[in-house]
Amino acid sequence: MLSFKPLFLFFLLLTPLCTSIDTIALNQLLKDGDTLVSKDRKFELGFFRPDNSSSSTYVGIWYADQPQKTVVWVANRDNPVNDSSGVLAINRYGNLVLSAAGNISIWSTNVSVDVQTRSTFVAQLLDSGNLVLFQENKSESFIWESIDYPTDTLLPGMKIGFNWKTGLEWKLTSWNSKNDPGTGGYSMRMVYNSTATPLFVLFKGLSKYWRSDPGPWPNFVSNDEEMYSYFTPSENGSVARAVLSDYGLYQHLKWSDADDQWEETFAVPKYRCDKYGQCGANSICSPDNVNLFECECLPGYEPKSVNDWNQRNGSDGCVSMRIGGLKCGNGDGFVTVQRVKDPDASNAQLVKSMSAKECEQACLNNCSCTAYMSIEWEGRIDCMTWYDDLMDILVHTELGRDLYVRVDKIELAKHTNKSKGFLRSGGLAIPIVSVLLALVLIIVFACRRHNKKSKTKDYVEVDELEETGRHPELQYFDLSTILAATDNFSPVNKLGQGGFGTVYKGQLPNDQIIAVKRLSKTSGQGVEEFKNEVALIARLQHRNLVKLLGCCIEGEERILVLEHLPNKSLDYFLFDHRRRSLLDWDKRFEIINGVARGILYLHQDSRVRIIHRDLKTSNILLDAEMNPKISDFGMARIFHGDQLQDETNRIVGTYGYMSPEYAVFGRFSTKSDVFSFGIILVEIVSSKKNNGLYQEDHSMNLIGHVWQLWREDRALEIVDSSLESYQSEEVVRCIQVGLLCVQEDPEDRPTMAAVVFMLSGEASPPVPKQPAFVFRKSPCSNTDPSVSKESCSINDLTITKYQAR
Incomplete structure (x- = not known):
C-alpha cells in the first residue's frame, strides 16, 4: 500500500503548475506554443496565426483571459515565420531575437547594449502590455520597450508624437487586412511645424485622409526632449484601447465584461465631411446641410466645376470670383465664417501673443493673406494667418472658431447688405442674435405660463x-x-x-x-x-x-x-408593384446611406446613446425629395455611461426585423438596431418583405433566400426587377453589408460606423457568416407553445403584449 506522501507527490507530478512565467532570460527559449503571461494575467505574449488556415506565424501580445484573442502588438508583422519552427530568445549580444528553422533571423530588437558588464539580460511582459528588455541589475532602466514601436494599437499611456533625443516617432500603422498584420495603407501621426499648432493626421498612403482639430489636448506633453499626446481611457479602471483599422477608422474601444465584446466610444472619420478635403479648396463641408449636398464655397469663391457641383461632387473645390486677383488696399475686408474647424495650416503662419485687431491688420497689410483666425492657446491669444488656398474646413456647431475670409470690396458690400437681415458667411446663416433671443424668450415665457x-x-x-x-x-x-x-x-x-x-x-x-x-x-x-x-x-x-x-x-x-413628410413611408413605395418603380437605384442607395447615418447618430453622435428597438421600413418616412427620416421613438431606450446592453421581459418591435437575442432572450443593444438595419437594407434592394416565403417548400424567408443566392454567387438575382439600371458592384456591396448586419452573433455584426464606411466604399466588407432566422418559422406557429396567439403582431404592427419566457 502506498503511503500518503509518495501518493501525493505522484499526483503533484501529474498536475500542471498554475504559475505563469512573465520573463525570458539568457539561454531561455520561447517556442511556438509557449507563452509569457504578465504578473496579474492581464496580457499574454506568444505565437499566433491571424488566419487559422494559414501557416504564417507571428509573435504578438494580446489580452489574457478574454474569450477572443485581441492582438495589440506584433513583432514581426512584415516578416512572418512560415511554419512552427519559430523561437524567441535573448542572444549573446543582449538583443531579443526571433529566429526560424536554420537559425534564420526573422526579427530583433536591434539595439546596441554594453555586453562587457557581464550582466544577465532579461525580457519581461508587464501588466501594462509593454514588453521590456533590461539588464538584470538595472531593471528600472529599459534598453528597449515595445510601446516605443506601436503597430495598430495604443494601450493606456502609449504615445503618438516624437522623441527629439532618440529620433523616435511614435505612430500607428494599420494592418493590411483583418488576417494580415503586415504594415497597411493607413497611419496616424502627429504633425507639427514651428509655424502652426500640432495636430493628428490620419494618412492613406502619403495623402492626408483625416485631420484633427489643432491642440491643445489634455494629455499633451511638449519639452526639449519630447512632444507627444498619450492615450488615456475615458473611464478610470476600464480596459480600453485605441486602434487604427485596416480600412482607415481610428477608434477608441472599451471592453464590456457583461457583453464579452469591445464597445466603440469614439471613432474618426465618421462622416463624409470628416474626410480630408472632401469639398476641395476654399469651401466648407457641412454634414447637416439642409440641401443634402455638404459642400459650399467660401465667401468670394465659386465652384471650380459647376457641372460637378450640380452632380454633388465638390472634390475640385472653389476658385476666387475676383477677376485678376485681389487688389490689395482697394476696399477689401473680411467676412466672418462662424464656428468652423481651422483650415489646414500647411500654408499658414502663427504669430504668438497678438490681439484680434492686430491680427486683422497684419493680414490686411499682406496682399497674399487669404484669411486669419484668433486662437486661444496656452493662456494667450495667438494670430494664425493663411496664404493661398484654404483647405479642409468643416462646420463645427459647438467647438469651432470664427474664420475671417478676405474678400474684395464688391463681395464685402454684398455681405454688408445682407447683415441688415441675415449675414451669410460661406453659406452659414448668422441671425441678428438680439432680436431672435428676445423672441425666443417671449415664446418660452408664454409657453411656461400656459x-x-x-x-x-x-x-x-x-x-x-x-x-x-x-x-x-x-x-x-x-x-x-x-x-x-x-x-x-x-x-x-x-x-x-x-x-x-x-x-x-x-x-x-x-x-x-x-x-x-x-x-x-x-x-x-x-x-x-x-x-x-x-x-x-x-x-x-x-x-x-x-x-x-x-x-x-x-x-x-x-x-x-x-x-409633415409628404411622401409617406418607405414601405408604401417598396412593396407596391406600381410605386416601387419610382425608386431608382440611385435614390435607393441615398435612402440606405441616409438611414445608416441616422442610426449612427442615435448610437454614437447624439448626446446620449439611443437604441431605437423598432426600426422597419414603415418607420422610415420620406420628405418631398424622397430623403429618409427615422420616426417612431416610442420604444427607444437611452443607454447611460458604460451601459452596452439591457434586458427586458417585454418584447416590443416587429417580427421579421427583430434580432434573435432580442426576440428570444429580450437582450438588446446597438447591435439589435444593426440587425434591423440589415433587414431594411435587403428589403430596399429587393422590394420584398423579409417575412415572405421564397422557397418551393415555403421554408425560407428573404434573408435565408439571399444567403443561399450569395453562397452560390447569384446575389444579383434578388435585385428588384423594376430597376432598369444599377451599378452591380454597389448593389453587391449593399447585399454583403446587409448580410453582415444580420449575422446571428451580435459580436459578428459591424457597428454602424463600420457600416457607413463599408457602404461608402472606403472599406472592403469581410465575408459574412450565416444569418440568423434563415428558415422561416412564424412566432405565431402552433408548433411553438411558448408564444400565445394574442402576443403576436398581425400585419407587421408593433408587438406590445407580454409573453412568457
Missing part, C-alpha cells in the same frame, strides 16, 4: 418634461388647436396607424402642414412611453430623423406634433 395654468394631476407637467430632456424650443398646443388643424381627427386626414395610435395630417392657422400622432387610449403606450418619445425626439437634431415640433397633453389626450 402650461402652469393648464396643469392638473392627470397631466405630464412641464418640470417632468424638462427632467426628461425638454427643449425650450418645444411648443405646447391646446387640444382645440389640434382639433381645428385635423378637422376633429377626420378620417379623411388619416395618414396611417401604428401600434400606439393614429397619425393625421393637419394644418395650423399659419398654414403650416403638420403630422399629428394621437396616442390611442387603448394602446400599450402610456405616460412613460409618451414622455420618453417627447424627451428623445426633442433632443435629437439630425437631417435623417423626424423633427418634433411640439406636443399636446390634456386629460387623457397625449399628442405629438411632428413635421
Whole structure:
C-alpha cells in the first residue's frame, strides 16, 4: 500500500503548475506554443496565426483571459515565420531575437547594449502590455520597450508624437487586412511645424485622409526632449484601447465584461465631411446641410466645376470670383465664417501673443493673406494667418472658431447688405442674435405660463418634461388647436396607424402642414412611453430623423406634433408593384446611406446613446425629395455611461426585423438596431418583405433566400426587377453589408460606423457568416407553445403584449 506522501507527490507530478512565467532570460527559449503571461494575467505574449488556415506565424501580445484573442502588438508583422519552427530568445549580444528553422533571423530588437558588464539580460511582459528588455541589475532602466514601436494599437499611456533625443516617432500603422498584420495603407501621426499648432493626421498612403482639430489636448506633453499626446481611457479602471483599422477608422474601444465584446466610444472619420478635403479648396463641408449636398464655397469663391457641383461632387473645390486677383488696399475686408474647424495650416503662419485687431491688420497689410483666425492657446491669444488656398474646413456647431475670409470690396458690400437681415458667411446663416433671443424668450415665457395654468394631476407637467430632456424650443398646443388643424381627427386626414395610435395630417392657422400622432387610449403606450418619445425626439437634431415640433397633453389626450413628410413611408413605395418603380437605384442607395447615418447618430453622435428597438421600413418616412427620416421613438431606450446592453421581459418591435437575442432572450443593444438595419437594407434592394416565403417548400424567408443566392454567387438575382439600371458592384456591396448586419452573433455584426464606411466604399466588407432566422418559422406557429396567439403582431404592427419566457 502506498503511503500518503509518495501518493501525493505522484499526483503533484501529474498536475500542471498554475504559475505563469512573465520573463525570458539568457539561454531561455520561447517556442511556438509557449507563452509569457504578465504578473496579474492581464496580457499574454506568444505565437499566433491571424488566419487559422494559414501557416504564417507571428509573435504578438494580446489580452489574457478574454474569450477572443485581441492582438495589440506584433513583432514581426512584415516578416512572418512560415511554419512552427519559430523561437524567441535573448542572444549573446543582449538583443531579443526571433529566429526560424536554420537559425534564420526573422526579427530583433536591434539595439546596441554594453555586453562587457557581464550582466544577465532579461525580457519581461508587464501588466501594462509593454514588453521590456533590461539588464538584470538595472531593471528600472529599459534598453528597449515595445510601446516605443506601436503597430495598430495604443494601450493606456502609449504615445503618438516624437522623441527629439532618440529620433523616435511614435505612430500607428494599420494592418493590411483583418488576417494580415503586415504594415497597411493607413497611419496616424502627429504633425507639427514651428509655424502652426500640432495636430493628428490620419494618412492613406502619403495623402492626408483625416485631420484633427489643432491642440491643445489634455494629455499633451511638449519639452526639449519630447512632444507627444498619450492615450488615456475615458473611464478610470476600464480596459480600453485605441486602434487604427485596416480600412482607415481610428477608434477608441472599451471592453464590456457583461457583453464579452469591445464597445466603440469614439471613432474618426465618421462622416463624409470628416474626410480630408472632401469639398476641395476654399469651401466648407457641412454634414447637416439642409440641401443634402455638404459642400459650399467660401465667401468670394465659386465652384471650380459647376457641372460637378450640380452632380454633388465638390472634390475640385472653389476658385476666387475676383477677376485678376485681389487688389490689395482697394476696399477689401473680411467676412466672418462662424464656428468652423481651422483650415489646414500647411500654408499658414502663427504669430504668438497678438490681439484680434492686430491680427486683422497684419493680414490686411499682406496682399497674399487669404484669411486669419484668433486662437486661444496656452493662456494667450495667438494670430494664425493663411496664404493661398484654404483647405479642409468643416462646420463645427459647438467647438469651432470664427474664420475671417478676405474678400474684395464688391463681395464685402454684398455681405454688408445682407447683415441688415441675415449675414451669410460661406453659406452659414448668422441671425441678428438680439432680436431672435428676445423672441425666443417671449415664446418660452408664454409657453411656461400656459402650461402652469393648464396643469392638473392627470397631466405630464412641464418640470417632468424638462427632467426628461425638454427643449425650450418645444411648443405646447391646446387640444382645440389640434382639433381645428385635423378637422376633429377626420378620417379623411388619416395618414396611417401604428401600434400606439393614429397619425393625421393637419394644418395650423399659419398654414403650416403638420403630422399629428394621437396616442390611442387603448394602446400599450402610456405616460412613460409618451414622455420618453417627447424627451428623445426633442433632443435629437439630425437631417435623417423626424423633427418634433411640439406636443399636446390634456386629460387623457397625449399628442405629438411632428413635421409633415409628404411622401409617406418607405414601405408604401417598396412593396407596391406600381410605386416601387419610382425608386431608382440611385435614390435607393441615398435612402440606405441616409438611414445608416441616422442610426449612427442615435448610437454614437447624439448626446446620449439611443437604441431605437423598432426600426422597419414603415418607420422610415420620406420628405418631398424622397430623403429618409427615422420616426417612431416610442420604444427607444437611452443607454447611460458604460451601459452596452439591457434586458427586458417585454418584447416590443416587429417580427421579421427583430434580432434573435432580442426576440428570444429580450437582450438588446446597438447591435439589435444593426440587425434591423440589415433587414431594411435587403428589403430596399429587393422590394420584398423579409417575412415572405421564397422557397418551393415555403421554408425560407428573404434573408435565408439571399444567403443561399450569395453562397452560390447569384446575389444579383434578388435585385428588384423594376430597376432598369444599377451599378452591380454597389448593389453587391449593399447585399454583403446587409448580410453582415444580420449575422446571428451580435459580436459578428459591424457597428454602424463600420457600416457607413463599408457602404461608402472606403472599406472592403469581410465575408459574412450565416444569418440568423434563415428558415422561416412564424412566432405565431402552433408548433411553438411558448408564444400565445394574442402576443403576436398581425400585419407587421408593433408587438406590445407580454409573453412568457
